[in-house]
Amino acid sequence: MCGIVGYIGKRQAYPILIGGLHRLEYRGYDSAGVALLSETDKLNVYKAKGKVSELENVAQEKDCTGTIGIAHTRWATHGEPSARNAHPHVSESGNLTLVHNGIIENYVVLRDQLKSRGYHFQSDTDTEVLVQLIEYVQQSLGLNLEQAVQAALKRVIGAYAIVVLDRRFPNRLVAARKSSPMVVGIGEDQSEYFVASDASPIAEYTTQMVYLKDEEIVVCERGRDLHVFNLSNEDVPVEVKNVELDLTMLDKGGFPHFMLKEIFDQPAVLEDCMRGRLLPEHRRIVLSAVTDHRERLTQARRFIIVSCGTSWHAGLIGKQLIEHFCKIPVEVEYASEFRYREPVIMPDDVVMAISQSGETADTLAAIELAREAGAFVFGVVNAVGSSIARNTDTGTYIHVGPEIGVASTKAFTGQVCVLTMLALALGEARGTVDPGEYHAVIEELQHIPEKIGRILEQNDRIEVLSKIFTYAHNFLYLGRGWNYPVALEGALKLKEISYIHAEGYPAAEMKHGPIALIDQEMPVVFIATHHQQYEKIISNMQEVRSRNGRIIAIITEGDQVVPGMVSEYIEVPETLACLAPLLSVIPLQLLAYHVAVQKGLNVDQPRNLAKSVTVE
Ligand code: F6R
Numbered sequence: 001m002c003g004i005v006g007y008i009g010k011r012q013a014y015p016i017l018i019g020g021l022h023r024l025e026y027r028g029y030d031s032a033g034v035a036l037l038s039e040t041d042k043l044n045v046y047k048a049k050g051k052v053s054e055l056e057n058v059a060q061e062k063d064c065t066g067t068i069g070i071a072h073t074r075w076a077t078h079g080e081p082s083a084r085n086a087h088p089h090v091s092e093s094g095n096l097t098l099v100h101n102g103i104i105e106n107y108v109v110l111r112d113q114l115k116s117r118g119y120h121f122q123s124d125t126d127t128e129v130l131v132q133l134i135e136y137v138q139q140s141l142g143l144n145l146e147q148a149v150q151a152a153l154k155r156v157i158g159a160y161a162i163v164v165l166d167r168r169f170p171n172r173l174v175a176a177r178k179s180s181p182m183v184v185g186i187g188e189d190q191s192e193y194f195v196a197s198d199a200s201p202i203a204e205y206t207t208q209m210v211y212l213k214d215e216e217i218v219v220c221e222r223g224r225d226l227h228v229f230n231l232s233n234e235d236v237p238v239e240v241k242n243v244e245l246d247l248t249m250l251d252k253g254g255f256p257h258f259m260l261k262e263i264f265d266q267p268a269v270l271e272d273c274m275r276g277r278l279l280p281e282h283r284r285i286v287l288s289a290v291t292d293h294r295e296r297l298t299q300a301r302r303f304i305i306v307s308c309g310t311s312w313h314a315g316l317i318g319k320q321l322i323e324h325f326c327k328i329p330v331e332v333e334y335a336s337e338f339r340y341r342e343p344v345i346m347p348d349d350v351v352m353a354i355s356q357s358g359e360t361a362d363t364l365a366a367i368e369l370a371r372e373a374g375a376f377v378f379g380v381v382n383a384v385g386s387s388i389a390r391n392t393d394t395g396t397y398i399h400v401g402p403e404i405g406v407a408s409t410k411a412f413t414g415q416v417c418v419l420t421m422l423a424l425a426l427g428e429a430r431g432t433v434d435p436g437e438y439h440a441v442i443e444e445l446q447h448i449p450e451k452i453g454r455i456l457e458q459n460d461r462i463e464v465l466s467k468i469f470t471y472a473h474n475f476l477y478l479g480r481g482w483n484y485p486v487a488l489e490g491a492l493k494l495k496e497i498s499y500i501h502a503e504g505y506p507a508a509e510m511k512h513g514p515i516a517l518i519d520q521e522m523p524v525v526f527i528a529t530h531h532q533q534y535e536k537i538i539s540n541m542q543e544v545r546s547r548n549g550r551i552i553a554i555i556t557e558g559d560q561v562v563p564g565m566v567s568e569y570i571e572v573p574e575t576l577a578c579l580a581p582l583l584s585v586i587p588l589q590l591l592a593y594h595v596a597v598q599k600g601l602n603v604d605q606p607r608n609l610a611k612s613v614t615v616e
Contacts, residue, residue: 002100003020003197006099007068007069010067012066019201020196030076032054033047033072035070038066044064047088049081069165070163072086072088078107085125091135096164098162101159101161102158103126131164134149134152134164136152150231153178174218179361191223203250213236215230217229258404259407259603270449285424286425293376296393300349303330304350304351305331307334307353307360311354311408313486313489317416317485318419327432333366335360335365338369348375350378351377357386360388365616368391377391378395382400398415404604407496409589421445448582455573455586458587461570467594473501475491478524478537479526480506484506484507497596507540528554529556531556531580550568552566
């Protein structure tokens with residue numbers, strides 16, 4: 001949530017900052033702002049409600065010169081989206097300006113204290129308290145900027161990633177983090193530094209990145225090495241990582257939306273996900289996490305999967321995969337519930353965090369709890385170097401490239417692909433997987449990208465189909481077995497980008513309540529591929545038909561029964577039951593996409609949502 005970018009160097013900062021904000025806009029997009037220190041040492045701050053393009057309109061024809069600056073795109077937590085509440089915020093004296101991601105929990109107390117000392121507040125945000133507090137300690141204790149940042153942060157309860165600029169120190173940016181990511185990019189020599197809430201806005205300038213850890217503060221000063229220290233005043237060695245992002249993944253690549261591009265990315269990125277892990281010549285799956293921690297993983301008494309949203313749906317499929325191939329019991333928990341309900345966690349449990357962004361606050365807190373309880377923590381993460389990736393004992397990256405569209409698509413199939421490989425590798429290590437089935441799944445996995453490609457060829461048909469359903473106010477998604485989590489995922493995709501209310505249910509549960517909703521106005525999406533419980537789902541379909549429900553069926557190519565029963569259906573290629581979700585979810589992603597486009601909605605940036613949920 002929210003995006004930060006900062007620059008100090010020889011180049012003009014404004015184009016770098018605005019370009020960076022565009023890259024980060026997927027994280028938050030209700031207001032944006034930029035602060036630049038001009039060549040005459042004047043601090044110019046411009047802000048706008050709405051998207052980064054609105055900010056560009058505001059800044060047009062204003063003084064945007066300067067080689068040092070900070071910028072922010074916001075997802076409101078405290079205070080409505082408005083120019084007044086947008087960052088950067090400026091201190092009472094006008095010397096300091098600051099951008100912030102996260103939430104300051106004790107901001108009310110701090111604000112009251114600062115008000116009683118004569119500070120005035122212009123916004124409703126928690127962030128403004130930070131900039132005033134830094135100024136207050138700086139003035140009252142006679143500290144330099146980084147010392148003041150350190151002293152102020154010691155008084156703060158909450159989560160933060162901040163960058164501060166002080167008009168009186170034009171060669172210096174100071175940044176800090178706690179529970180919210182912050183990365184520093186090292187540009188040419190020591191003459192330029194980039195700071196950002198993730199690597200995407202700075203990846204085109206440098207591959208040399210330093211990820212701050214919790215309670216660390218960094219001083220980026222022209223002509224000097226980075227200086228990192230922590231709240232306990234210890235110097236921290238600077239650990240430079242080489243991070244190469246595929247920049248083509250950060251562009252729409254000719255597609256009208258990131259979401260559509262990412263749906264179409266799936267065949268290629270699943271190949272990437274399996275590369276070097278699925279070894280066709282050896283008919284084996286080799287995952288370094290399983291090789292390196294064989295003992296610990298094979299001896300696990302239980303797996304607990306913690307995640308949120310789409311990643312939670314992938315977790316439900318992971319449960320079936322691990323129970324089926326490894327015969328280890330698996331629980332799947334919403335991270336937000338797990339962390340607060342005193343869960344019983346045993347040292348021989350494996351707690352698995354699934355997260356695209358690797359920054360989801362609840363998932364991060366859940367694994368911290370698991371570590372405290374002595375469990376072994378495994379990450380299934382997309383964003384390389386993210387907080388969750390760094391806070392696990394081991395893990396497997398899904399390697400599907402940056403996902404920019406707010407609605408998760410390729411991350412879901414990447415997660416399911418990794419979970420399939422993990423269950424197979426672990427099942428083999430435990431001796432619980434039938435060798436014939438092991439080889440059959442490995443063989444079939446290799447055909448999944450090409451089969452997804454065949455589904456994508458039906459995009460135009462699905463677009464036409466979507467036009468029939470834009471009228472609907474409610475949708476029901478039904479699936480069984482392997483396809484039940486796909487029903488949940490299909491419903492989530494539709495509701496988040498088209499704002500149509502949609503529910504996913506196990507098909508048999510329909511009779512226990514939702515059937516009351518069915519009439520000719522209610523589209524019901526059945527995921528009815530040719531696998532376990534196929535006959536049963538056909539009966540469920542009959543029940544809907546006899547109540548005049550409008551059915552859209554996802555079926556296996558060559559199905560002779562369903563096309564005779566319903567007018568709307570989409571075929572997916574035949575595959576093994578355990579791999580069905582990798583195919584059946586694709587038409588549901590496309591359906592949600594086209595319905596939202598038909599309704600004229602902003603698919604990549606749906607209202608109220610943010611890509612990375614770094615607040616609880
Ligand atoms: C849905 C979606 C969200 C995320 C959820 C978890 O399309 O994107 O439901 O899946 O916020 O995010 P990660 O996977 O980053 O932990």
